[in-house]
Amino acid sequence: xxxxxxxxxxxxxxxxxxxxxxxxxxxxxxxxxxxxxxxxxxxxxxxxxxxxxxxxxxxxxxxxxxxxxxxxxxxxxxxxxxxxxxxxxxxxxxxxxxxxxxxxxxxxxxxxxxxxxxxxxxxxxxxxxxxxxxxxxxxxxxxxxxxxxxxxxxxxxxxxxxxxxxxxxxxxxxxxxxxxxxxxxxxxxxxxxxxxxxxxxxxxxxxxxxxxxxxxxxxxxxxxxxxxxxxxxxxxxxxxxxxxxxxxxxxxx
Amino acid sequence: xxxxxxxxxxxxxxxxxxxxxxxxxxxxxxxxxxxxxxxxxxxxxxxxxxxxxxxxxxxxxxxxxxxxxxxxxxxxxxxxxxxxxxxxxxxxxxxxxxxxxxxxxxxxxxxxxxxxxxxxxxxxxxxxxxxxxxxxxxxxxxxxxxxxxxxxxxxxxxxxxxxxxxxxxxxxxxxxxxxxxxxxxxxxxxxxxxxxxxxxxxxxxxxxxxxxxxxxxxxxxxxxxxxxxxxxxxxxxxxxxxxxxxxxxxxxx
DNA sequence: CAGTGGTCTAGACCACAAG
DNA sequence: TTGTGGTCTAGACCACTGG
Numbered sequence: 001x002x003x004x005x006x007x008x009x010x011x012x013x014x015x016x017x018x019x020x021x022x023x024x025x026x027x028x029x030x031x032x033x034x035x036x037x038x039x040x041x042x043x044x045x046x047x048x049x050x051x052x053x054x055x056x057x058x059x060x061x062x063x064x065x066x067x068x069x070x071x072x073x074x075x076x077x078x079x080x081x082x083x084x085x086x087x088x089x090x091x092x093x094x095x096x097x098x099x100x101x102x103x104x105x106x107x108x109x110x111x112x113x114x115x116x117x118x119x120x121x122x123x124x125x126x127x128x129x130x131x132x133x134x135x136x137x138x139x140x141x142x143x144x145x146x147x148x149x150x151x152x153x154x155x156x157x158x159x160x161x162x163x164x165x166x167x168x169x170x171x172x173x174x175x176x177x178x179x180x181x182x183x184x185x186x187x188x189x190x191x192x193x194x195x196x197x198x199x200x201x202x203x204x205x206x207x208x209x210x211x212x213x214x215x216x217x218x219x220x221x222x223x224x225x226x227x228x229x230x231x232x233x234x235x236x237x238x239x240x241x242x243x244x245x246x247x248x249x250x251x252x253x
Numbered sequence: 254x255x256x257x258x259x260x261x262x263x264x265x266x267x268x269x270x271x272x273x274x275x276x277x278x279x280x281x282x283x284x285x286x287x288x289x290x291x292x293x294x295x296x297x298x299x300x301x302x303x304x305x306x307x308x309x310x311x312x313x314x315x316x317x318x319x320x321x322x323x324x325x326x327x328x329x330x331x332x333x334x335x336x337x338x339x340x341x342x343x344x345x346x347x348x349x350x351x352x353x354x355x356x357x358x359x360x361x362x363x364x365x366x367x368x369x370x371x372x373x374x375x376x377x378x379x380x381x382x383x384x385x386x387x388x389x390x391x392x393x394x395x396x397x398x399x400x401x402x403x404x405x406x407x408x409x410x411x412x413x414x415x416x417x418x419x420x421x422x423x424x425x426x427x428x429x430x431x432x433x434x435x436x437x438x439x440x441x442x443x444x445x446x447x448x449x450x451x452x453x454x455x456x457x458x459x460x461x462x463x464x465x466x467x468x469x470x471x472x473x474x475x476x477x478x479x480x481x482x483x484x485x486x487x488x489x490x491x492x493x494x495x496x497x498x499x500x501x502x503x504x505x506x
Numbered sequence: 507c508a509g510t511g512g513t514c515t516a517g518a519c520c521a522c523a524a525g
Numbered sequence: 526t527t528g529t530g531g532t533c534t535a536g537a538c539c540a541c542t543g544g
Contacts, residue, residue, distance in 0.1 A: 289530075291530095305531090308530090321531065322529050323528095325529090
């Protein structure tokens with residue numbers, strides 16, 4: 001016998017299933033160390049690459065994560081709730097609260113880790129949504145948010161330079177209530193939002209920036225802010241660690 | 254030399270990057286066949302497992318998909334837009350329209366593939382959200398939706414048996430406007446909804462039911478319907494092929 | 507230091523798909 | 526029938542982690 005298990009069960013799949021069952025039964029809890037490659041080789045009498053492939057199943061399903069030199073561990077999840085609609089209520093930012101305060105949770109504060117503001121030519125993808133002419137410029141605010149040192153979210157916000165350049169929006173500290181409060185002061189306060197949500201596996205760059213362990217997808221939220229007149233004044237593209245977030249939308253029938 | 258690339262670049266990573274670059278440059282378009290394991294072995298002078306690992310990177314990122322006996326191909330995506338809020342407007346189901354009609358797109362119709370209705374003891378997870386006492390029963394409607402033969406969505410809906418048993422809700426065909434119209438006729442029409450969205454890699458069962466290629470996450474939407482009095486009358490748990498969907502939420506500031 | 511996972515090689519047989 | 530990817534073996538050196 002080499003391949004072809006006859007039993008209709010692949011070796012690595014059998015091992016993976018056994019490990020999953022042991023986790024489901026509580027034999028291994030979050031953070032616990034699983035049997036390593038060497039141990040699986042002995043107990044199941046398989047080659048290294050087979051034991052490895054079994055553990056690979058758990059990793060690619062996001063159930064386990066490997067730490068080099070240490071072992072393979074059951075992953076721990078700490079979900080963060082993001083209230084999609086309440087967080088953007090006019091009352092909030094008009095009163096000087098940050099939109100991000102809605103994500104506050106005791107002991108797990110959301111903190112800006114890095115922030116850059118620059119002005120650049122608007123990308124093709126945004127010219128249409130922002131209703132700009134090609135070649136015009138945009139103010140771009142890039143931020144990374146961390147919780148307990150762990151990065152969980154990247155946000156890149158685009159605004160027409162014709163609106164934002166020279167205002168507090170183009171400053172690192174955009175002031176109380178953030179850019180929405182500033183836009184309102186300029187007579188372009190957002191009245192309506194659209195959030196588009198997609199989900200996929202991360203690029204290697206995203207995995208690095210968010211320090212994602214393999215088997216963790218990213219959630220992409222693209223939010224467009226519109227004035228009451230229907231003009232798009234901001235496009236905010238966010239990239240979230242999917243294992244850190246649960247998104248919530250409340251609305252009426 | 255065996256491992257340890259000196260160059261700071263792993264072999265498989267170098268190959269994977271080259272393939273990604275070729276795809277990004279348009280050299281390989283959606284549906285095109287990529288160089289296979291054998292070809293990579295020759296052009297990069299590596300062992301089979303190394304070429305394989307390189308292709309594994311693209312697969313796990315959802316960029317490519319392998320077809321046994323045929324080759325490795327650049328994946329094609331066909332996104333479907335799901336309007337989270339408009340689809341549930343009372344006007345719609347009160348007028349006899351199905352909630353799912355909102356997902357209509359020319360030539361890519363959403364069709365129910367399989368449907369079962371059963372009554373069972375309510376699961377622990379739902380007793381609280383539905384405000385039921387432990388041990389009480391629920392009507393459970395399970396459906397699978399396909400687009401052009403391809404399954405894209407699983408939906409499992411739970412309703413208190415005390416409300417739904419013996420009504421059209423417990424029938425396979427719940428009638429015009431669906432279960433929300435029926436609930437309204439019973440004096441428990443939904444007035445408010447909450448959708449919770451999570452994203453993760455699929456279980457093997459989910460991957461099989463949705464025929465997911467590896468590197469494709471699933472989106473979990475858990476929708477709870479509340480009456481005007483605040484009573485939860487339905488919990489609907491949906492599992493979506495993430496590569497088939499873009500979720501949209503429109504709302505006011 | 508011993509043990510871990512990460513990478514790599516050089517073979518092998520199999521099931522499947524396409525020409 | 527030929528070539529493909531899927532699985533498997535039995536070795537190897539490396540970087541990293543932990544005690």
